[in-house]
Amino acid sequence: MFDETVDCPYCGHEHDMSEGTVDLPSDNKFDKNCDICGEEFEVEVEFHPSYGASKIIYDTCDCCSETVRDFYRKGFVLPFPENLNGEVFCKPCFYKAYKED
Ligand SMILES: [Zn+2]
Ligand SMILES: [Zn+2]
Known part of the structure; x- marks a missing residue:
């Protein structure tokens, strides 16, 4: 699992990355054009381990x-x-x- 949004480094617009990461390049990086300011920036996909946690109840x-x-x-x-x-x-x-x- 990873954070599915990325902020444009130019204008701060939040981009939803939940789609379009299917064909990831091997280095997990790809270029994207901001649809708000038109600047191109590099997106690096980071993978983090995910843990579930629940309270211990006595x-x-x-x-x-x-x-x-x-x-x-x-x-x-x-x-x-x-x-x-x-x-x-x-x-x-x-x-x-x-x-x-
Ligand atoms: Zn932007
Ligand atoms: Zn008892």
Whole structure:
């Protein structure tokens, strides 16, 4: 993935690069004419690694009061054992109740 817009170095106009980069030359550079000021400038395509990130969420088990990273929340897990009293449960408590249910 790369930033799909490039600013004209002459007038600052933002050019959408999401199309037209299919036939990239081997050095990832190509010349482009600004459609606003008409100047020609060189575009260098940079490739950056992309990472996905998500928050780590901790919650407290309503059964054993442990703070756990992997938990089951009522309404998000089906079927939810009926004998569990509360909203959030750690895996051991969940599976224990699941078996007993
Ligand atoms: Zn320009
Ligand atoms: Zn628990």
